[in-house]
Amino acid sequence: MSADFLYGIEVVLNGLMAGVLYALVALGFVLIYKASGIFNYAQGVMALFSALTLAGIMSGQVPFAHLINAIFGTDIHYFGWNVPVLAAIILTLVVMVIFAWCVQRFVFRHLVGQEPIILFMATIGLAYFLEGVGDLMWGSDIKTLAVGLPQGGSLWVEDATSGLGGDDFYGFFIDKLDMVATVVAIILVAGLIAFSQYTKQGRAMRAVADDHQAALSVGISLNFIWVLVWSLAGLVALVAGIMWGAKSGVQFSLSLIALKALPVLMLGGFTSIPGAIVGGLIIGVGEKLFEYLIGAPFLGGATENWFAYVLALLFLVFRPQGLFGERIIERV
Amino acid sequence: MKMKKLAAMALAGTMAAAPAMAELVIPDLSYRTGPYAAGGTPFSDGYQDYFNLLNARDGGIGGEAIRIVECETGYNTEKGVECYESTKGEGALIYQPLSTGITYQLIPKATVDEIPIHTMGYGRTSAANGEVFNWVFNYPANYWDAASVMVNYLLDENGGDLSGKSIALVYHNSAYGKEPIRTLEELSAMHGFELSQLAVDHPGQEQKSQWLQIRRERPDYVLMWGWGVMNQVAVQEAANIGFPMENFIGNWWAGAEHDVTPAGAGADGYKSLNMNRVDASLPVFDEIRTLVHEAGNAAGDGSNMGSVLYTRGMYAAMLASEAIANAQDIHGVTDVTAAMVRDGMASLEITEARMAELGMSQIGPEFSVSCENHGGSGLGIVQQWNAADGQWVALTDYIAPDDSVIDPLIAADSAAFAAENNIEPGCL
Numbered sequence: 001m002s003a004d005f006l007y008g009i010e011v012v013l014n015g016l017m018a019g020v021l022y023a024l025v026a027l028g029f030v031l032i033y034k035a036s037g038i039f040n041y042a043q044g045v046m047a048l049f050s051a052l053t054l055a056g057i058m059s060g061q062v063p064f065a066h067l068i069n070a071i072f073g074t075d076i077h078y079f080g081w082n083v084p085v086l087a088a089i090i091l092t093l094v095v096m097v098i099f100a101w102c103v104q105r106f107v108f109r110h111l112v113g114q115e116p117i118i119l120f121m122a123t124i125g126l127a128y129f130l131e132g133v134g135d136l137m138w139g140s141d142i143k144t145l146a147v148g149l150p151q152g153g154s155l156w157v158e159d160a161t162s163g164l165g166g167d168d169f170y171g172f173f174i175d176k177l178d179m180v181a182t183v184v185a186i187i188l189v190a191g192l193i194a195f196s197q198y199t200k201q202g203r204a205m206r207a208v209a210d211d212h213q214a215a216l217s218v219g220i221s222l223n224f225i226w227v228l229v230w231s232l233a234g235l236v237a238l239v240a241g242i243m244w245g246a247k248s249g250v251q252f253s254l255s256l257i258a259l260k261a262l263p264v265l266m267l268g269g270f271t272s273i274p275g276a277i278v279g280g281l282i283i284g285v286g287e288k289l290f291e292y293l294i295g296a297p298f299l300g301g302a303t304e305n306w307f308a309y310v311l312a313l314l315f316l317v318f319r320p321q322g323l324f325g326e327r328i329i330e331r332v
Numbered sequence: 333m334k335m336k337k338l339a340a341m342a343l344a345g346t347m348a349a350a351p352a353m354a355e356l357v358i359p360d361l362s363y364r365t366g367p368y369a370a371g372g373t374p375f376s377d378g379y380q381d382y383f384n385l386l387n388a389r390d391g392g393i394g395g396e397a398i399r400i401v402e403c404e405t406g407y408n409t410e411k412g413v414e415c416y417e418s419t420k421g422e423g424a425l426i427y428q429p430l431s432t433g434i435t436y437q438l439i440p441k442a443t444v445d446e447i448p449i450h451t452m453g454y455g456r457t458s459a460a461n462g463e464v465f466n467w468v469f470n471y472p473a474n475y476w477d478a479a480s481v482m483v484n485y486l487l488d489e490n491g492g493d494l495s496g497k498s499i500a501l502v503y504h505n506s507a508y509g510k511e512p513i514r515t516l517e518e519l520s521a522m523h524g525f526e527l528s529q530l531a532v533d534h535p536g537q538e539q540k541s542q543w544l545q546i547r548r549e550r551p552d553y554v555l556m557w558g559w560g561v562m563n564q565v566a567v568q569e570a571a572n573i574g575f576p577m578e579n580f581i582g583n584w585w586a587g588a589e590h591d592v593t594p595a596g597a598g599a600d601g602y603k604s605l606n607m608n609r610v611d612a613s614l615p616v617f618d619e620i621r622t623l624v625h626e627a628g629n630a631a632g633d634g635s636n637m638g639s640v641l642y643t644r645g646m647y648a649a650m651l652a653s654e655a656i657a658n659a660q661d662i663h664g665v666t667d668v669t670a671a672m673v674r675d676g677m678a679s680l681e682i683t684e685a686r687m688a689e690l691g692m693s694q695i696g697p698e699f700s701v702s703c704e705n706h707g708g709s710g711l712g713i714v715q716q717w718n719a720a721d722g723q724w725v726a727l728t729d730y731i732a733p734d735d736s737v738i739d740p741l742i743a744a745d746s747a748a749f750a751a752e753n754n755i756e757p758g759c760l
Contacts (some may be wrong), residue, residue, distance in 0.1 A: 011545065140366075
């Protein structure tokens with residue numbers, strides 16, 4: 001096989017794995033939109049905040065240290081201990097559940113019945129608030145997230161495939177971190193589907209997603225379900241934050257990964273978990289292949305960001321609700 | 333009697349206000365929040381701490397106290413312009429915009445307001461032509477110098493011959509990232525190396541395509557014009573594909589500690605340029621520690637002291653204070669105006685003897701500024717990251733750029749700017 005063809009396959013494989021990472025971000029949007037009709041602008045910042053919290057807890061950082069020092073004239077920054085990864089993840093999840101409760105109690109409870117655009121605007125405010133709190137709580141320096149995830153290309157894959165082409169082919173490059181992210185995403189999606197299908201809370205969540213009023217009439221607590229959904233979105237945000245943060249360190253530009261999720265949502269639909277996954281894979285492969293075949297050789301490169309949106313718009317022309325979204329029919 | 337009392341009170345008020353009017357006001361357009369805060373915070377800490385040191389040790393500059401006015405830009409151009417507008421009325425003497433985008437917006441404004449701008453290693457490169465950009469200074473070096481210094485370093489590494497070599501430029505797909513392209517194209521034609529260009533879209537969180545391309549094409553060297561998260565991801569991706577890190581060189585905005593630490597041991601050997609030397613043992617740091625930090629007047633928590641960007645911020649403050657002192661000497665007054673500070677900048681001379689006297693021997697190259705040359709010497713060093721020690725190690729002495737390539741480019745670009753803006757080149 002020619003080296004060019006094999007490198008094309010390599011681009012597809014890497015596109016699939018990049019798509020999984022995009023889908024991880026998109027999942028959080030889908031969960032909240034499906035259950036409450038809210039497009040959560042703060043999902044990217046939630047990924048940042050959860051990763052900051054995880055890194056801070058692991059390193060024994062004192063939250064709000066700068067504020068405490070400024071008010072009381074102290075000079076404390078660290079507790080002097082390191083928290084094991086698993087315990088830190090659990091503590092971070094507790095923080096995200098508390099955050100979910102606060103969001104429900106202090107924001108959306110007061111906005112029940114408001115127009116979707118009002119709810120959307122509230123999430124914009126929430127995003128900026130959370131970013132500020134994250135800065136105040138953990139500082140703005142870049143944090144290394146040492147959670148034991150592997151880095152670098154898989155030498156096994158490279159060695160096993162290097163003989164497929166001629167001297168110009170060096171074997172497939174597959175990032176070990178991307179492989180882990182794929183496995184984690186599969187487990188996460190399977191877990192979310194199992195939760196929503198086979199647990200009482202999951203069924204209640206689906207009932208609320210289908211019809212708020214009907215769910216209320218059979219005694220389902222809307223408040224509880226919304227806290228549950230925002231907590232699950234917090235879990236998804238944490239997973240996305242860990243995977244992206246492991247690549248670049250935990251820093252404030254992590255919140256911009258939400259930009260990668262938007263074309264995925266447009267393509268996969270805002271209400272479908274499988275849609276987020278399939279949408280992510282299509283966007284990942286589509287943008288990488290376009291860059292490889294057309295962008296880099298003919299257009300000067302850096303086409304991925306805008307091509308993802310072009311691809312999503314093309315799909316929208318034929319399926320406005322996205323690949324797996326619910327078709328809305330309004331009868332007058 | 334009443335009138336006398338009022339007059340006395342007015343006089344007392346005027347006298348009380350007098351020292352405040354004589355303060356040397358220096359705005360700090362900082363960015364301690366947002367995606368680029370990791371770079372902005374140490375720079376501002378160093379910038380402010382040095383002025384605080386001068387206040388504590390010398391009573392300011394020439395006996396006039398320095399007042400720092402900090403304004404948060406978040407590295408956002410609109411906010412940066414707002415900061416300029418809101419601080420210039422306080423008697424601002426010199427601006428350090430700390431962003432190429434903000435610089436481009438401030439060049440026409442500051443020219444009209446007659447307030448000098450110092451864009452140290454960033455901003456509009458052709459501002460080195462002082463006859464066109466009377467109020468803008470970009471000493472000690474600019475982007476085109478950086479590109480030339482990189483190539484000169486590689487020439488040294490390859491026995492003076494780069495013909496047949498391949499060099500890939502990975503750059504932030506913005507005006508900033510595209511700055512070195514023209515210079516590198518000229519140098520490519522001159523030295524016979526093959527130049528390929530790989531653009532990375534903002535913010536640079538995803539660079540798989542670019543690094544797969546590098547893995548396929550296997551260039552001899554990769555140069556990088558990156559910023560923010562693009563740097564950390566690029567270093568990580570280079571390590572992932574097994575690219576030899578000693579052949580990967582970033583510019584001076586891609587060479588701080590936080591650019592390499594997330595990649596851990598994988599970043600070992602990565603190189604970058606620097607316009608100033610990093611040396612935590614400089615005596616000036618002891619003075620800052622004693623007179624500023626321990627006195628409770630530090631801008632930050634002290635954790636950044638001695639780092640690449642803290643040192644650069646401190647170096648920038650030193651250059652500003654030396655220009656102000658020079659202006660005081662030239663005009664024979666201590667409460668100088670912005671226009672006088674411009675004169676001080678336009679005849680600034682930085683010598684090793686003076687740097688040693690200030691406790692920062694060899695922190696930067698010796699250089700002098702003139703009416704015509706606002707760009708300084710253009711020298712830069714190459715440093716290498718030692719991951720085990722967590723330190724940047726200087727590999728070279730200051731390397732000179734190829735002025736025969738840079739000067740015509742500056743002349744052409746500044747002439748075009750002068751023509752577009754109806755500027756008659758000349759000295760003030």
